[in-house]
Amino acid sequence: MEDTVMRATLVNAEKFVGVANGALKMAARDVRVFYGESEALHGVDLDIYENEVLAFIGPSGCGKSTFLRCLNRMNDTIDGCRVTGRIELDGEDIYDRSLDVVLLRARVGMVFQKPNPFPKSIYENIAYGPRLHGLASGRAELDDIVERSLQRAGLWEEVKDRLEQPGTGLSGGQQQRLCIARAIAVSPEVILMDEPCSALDPIATAKVEQLITELSETYTIVIVTHNMQQAARVSRRTAFFHLGNLVEVDDTTKIFTSPSDGRTEDYITGRFG
Amino acid sequence: MNNWVLICVLLMLMALAYQFGLARSRSVAGQGAARMHSRPGYYGLLVALWCGLPALAVFLLWTLFEPGIIRSVVLNQLPPDLAGLQGNELEVLLRRIEQIASGFGVSDQPAAFELAAAERMRSLQNTGRLAMIASMAVLCVAGLVWTLRRIDPQLRARNQVESVFQALLVISSTIAILTTIGIVLSMVGEALHFFRFVNPAEFFFGTVWNPRFSTTGAADQGQFGLLPLLWGTLMVSIIALLVAVPAGLMTAVYMAEYAPAWLRAVAKPVIEVLAGVPTIVYGFFALITVGPFFSVLGQTVGIDIRATSALTAGVVMGIMIIPFVSSLSDDIITQVPRAMRDGSLGLGATKSETVRKVVLPAALPGIVGAFLLAASRAIGETMIVVLAAGNSPILHANPFEAVSTVTVTIVNQLTGDTDFASPQSLVAFALGLTLFVITLSLNIVALYIVRKYREQYE
Numbered sequence A: 001m002e003d004t005v006m007r008a009t010l011v012n013a014e015k016f017v018g019v020a021n022g023a024l025k026m027a028a029r030d031v032r033v034f035y036g037e038s039e040a041l042h043g044v045d046l047d048i049y050e051n052e053v054l055a056f057i058g059p060s061g062c063g064k065s066t067f068l069r070c071l072n073r074m075n076d077t078i079d080g081c082r083v084t085g086r087i088e089l090d091g092e093d094i095y096d097r098s099l100d101v102v103l104l105r106a107r108v109g110m111v112f113q114k115p116n117p118f119p120k121s122i123y124e125n126i127a128y129g130p131r132l133h134g135l136a137s138g139r140a141e142l143d144d145i146v147e148r149s150l151q152r153a154g155l156w157e158e159v160k161d162r163l164e165q166p167g168t169g170l171s172g173g174q175q176q177r178l179c180i181a182r183a184i185a186v187s188p189e190v191i192l193m194d195e196p197c198s199a200l201d202p203i204a205t206a207k208v209e210q211l212i213t214e215l216s217e218t219y220t221i222v223i224v225t226h227n228m229q230q231a232a233r234v235s236r237r238t239a240f241f242h243l244g245n246l247v248e249v250d251d252t253t254k255i256f257t258s259p260s261d262g263r264t265e266d267y268i269t270g271r272f273g
Numbered sequence B: 001m002n003n004w005v006l007i008c009v010l011l012m013l014m015a016l017a018y019q020f021g022l023a024r025s026r027s028v029a030g031q032g033a034a035r036m037h038s039r040p041g042y043y044g045l046l047v048a049l050w051c052g053l054p055a056l057a058v059f060l061l062w063t064l065f066e067p068g069i070i071r072s073v074v075l076n077q078l079p080p081d082l083a084g085l086q087g088n089e090l091e092v093l094l095r096r097i098e099q100i101a102s103g104f105g106v107s108d109q110p111a112a113f114e115l116a117a118a119e120r121m122r123s124l125q126n127t128g129r130l131a132m133i134a135s136m137a138v139l140c141v142a143g144l145v146w147t148l149r150r151i152d153p154q155l156r157a158r159n160q161v162e163s164v165f166q167a168l169l170v171i172s173s174t175i176a177i178l179t180t181i182g183i184v185l186s187m188v189g190e191a192l193h194f195f196r197f198v199n200p201a202e203f204f205f206g207t208v209w210n211p212r213f214s215t216t217g218a219a220d221q222g223q224f225g226l227l228p229l230l231w232g233t234l235m236v237s238i239i240a241l242l243v244a245v246p247a248g249l250m251t252a253v254y255m256a257e258y259a260p261a262w263l264r265a266v267a268k269p270v271i272e273v274l275a276g277v278p279t280i281v282y283g284f285f286a287l288i289t290v291g292p293f294f295s296v297l298g299q300t301v302g303i304d305i306r307a308t309s310a311l312t313a314g315v316v317m318g319i320m321i322i323p324f325v326s327s328l329s330d331d332i333i334t335q336v337p338r339a340m341r342d343g344s345l346g347l348g349a350t351k352s353e354t355v356r357k358v359v360l361p362a363a364l365p366g367i368v369g370a371f372l373l374a375a376s377r378a379i380g381e382t383m384i385v386v387l388a389a390g391n392s393p394i395l396h397a398n399p400f401e402a403v404s405t406v407t408v409t410i411v412n413q414l415t416g417d418t419d420f421a422s423p424q425s426l427v428a429f430a431l432g433l434t435l436f437v438i439t440l441s442l443n444i445v446a447l448y449i450v451r452k453y454r455e456q457y458e
């Protein structure tokens, strides 16, 4: 029975398109992910528009992280993980053989659930990406990138006097903003965030949320969250995943007030998940 | 009854006691109103332990002290004209008596007093044995009955069994520690003995090693300079590390980061088998294959390379410790959290950039610890250098020449006829102690670093 419901939503996939007004940034069509033999995502179609904040919600294990990792091919690093279907970035297939993963990941950056600064100095943490991609031609330019990234991440005032100290010595919230700054430093176009606030306290969370809102002026942001309020606060559109299916995606206000699928309503009102 | 039979009987009694305890606790539980404190198995175990352990303790103490006591009794009753016997002669006499007493006999005709003493010894042994078995039996039964009667719902059998096991563990580890302390003390004692002959400054800072043979007379006892040996050890170890560290580290990186799961499953055990090859085999390999190879190689490029040299020994020793370095580093590299790699890959780094710039720096302290452990292994290694280093304790800096190491010298000084009163033999203890101190400090530093590194991610 559930299967027919799912099929019905997939048939209506077109209705996902066109709700947003920016240009199309990324598009996923019939994306399936297999971990070994088991299929974790059962054909996801989703469009992501420029400069929007798109939130992924859904019960644990429904495939939010899995789909997010497809978007910059981080799934390639997992043994036995296989992705089928098509994902485009600016009209280009990112799973195409001719595409360089390294460049893709520079364009589609990622912030992880647990802050993961490198065991290096704060400065080196930020400078890491620009150095890899040769974004700075000299020390002065690098200094400049580091400062700008930290400023954008709202961390500059707190760390400007201790750039040489290890990044691991910062508080959890500061570490997460450091990781965001690190991602920004390579000037990506899309930033993927997998539950970026789940290890943070409410104040640090508020700071990161404000940061996300500011960043959305420049970047396209996709954020996974278990916190409905957070999704409501930061995102313009929300996608609801359930058991490896994308159930529906719509304006955040619509999802939270009058979802079109019963499962979404059940989840939002706390009946499962 | 022979000792093994005795132990087996004791074990069977313990098994029986366990059953008794089990049955008793069940019947107590059946009739009583209160709930038993522990599960029946614990009562059974408690009864078994109380039945077996005291008897076992008596057995151990008895076998430890009985021979000494019997000897002194027998000695006291020897004819008075033998009372003056000392040292070796006394030892020989006692051994003869023991052999006669055991029925083994001696090669010549024993004297009458020897036969009498042997007879006395045998009867003492028999009574002693009977007394021991009797007291063991009494303890067994007493422990069994006493514990069985104590079984009631309040008895905390589980906690008591727990403390018995804890005590057993403590005793075992104490034995290991005491043994180590004993070894060190005996080495220190002998080394001090050595320093009565040779000035410590001459030993530690002397540049000539020429101990002579003890038979050449006490007037000229030779020179005991440690430095040539220490230098040889250092040179061989450095060559070994130069081989093992790059190879081992790259193996570890490949295994931890690149190898597909199936290859890792095959290759890791194979590498670890390498670590189990006896060092004498490596020594052979050095002597027969590697040494001649280097010597021929030297001829073709016009360098004079001895077949047995620091180079040969060092290279083969390096091969020997590759698995050691690689498996330790592998463990440490895999301990670097995945999040660290993801962070780097997510920024668009390639795999090798990630390894070089994030994983290895993060693992560095641990890897250094692994190197130090490998170094202390190389310094203490004996067999390969005995066979392949050429044994020439001369201070020189040419790795293509023969050298000698501390370990080789210890072997040399202790093989053949040794007289433990001469500095020629005693020097082995001083050398051993030096080696021990060096490897111990390396190990301590290494373990400290490794532990410190572990804390970083836990």
Ligand SMILES: Nc1ncnc2c1ncn2[C@@H]1O[C@H](COP(=O)(O)OP(=O)(O)OP(=O)(O)O)[C@@H](O)[C@H]1O
Pocket: A035, A040, A058, A059, A060, A061, A062, A063, A064, A065, A066, A067, A078
């Ligand atoms: N590395 C992996 N190997 C095998 N199966 C995996 C792996 N990662 C995820 N899965 C499976 O894929 C499914 C989706 O997992 P995913 O991590 O995407 O869920 P999620 O929605 O992010 O959950 P959460 O909210 O708890 O983070 C789950 O059933 C999970 O067991």
Ligand SMILES: [Mg+2]
Pocket: A064, A065, A066, A194
């Ligand atoms: Mg997840």
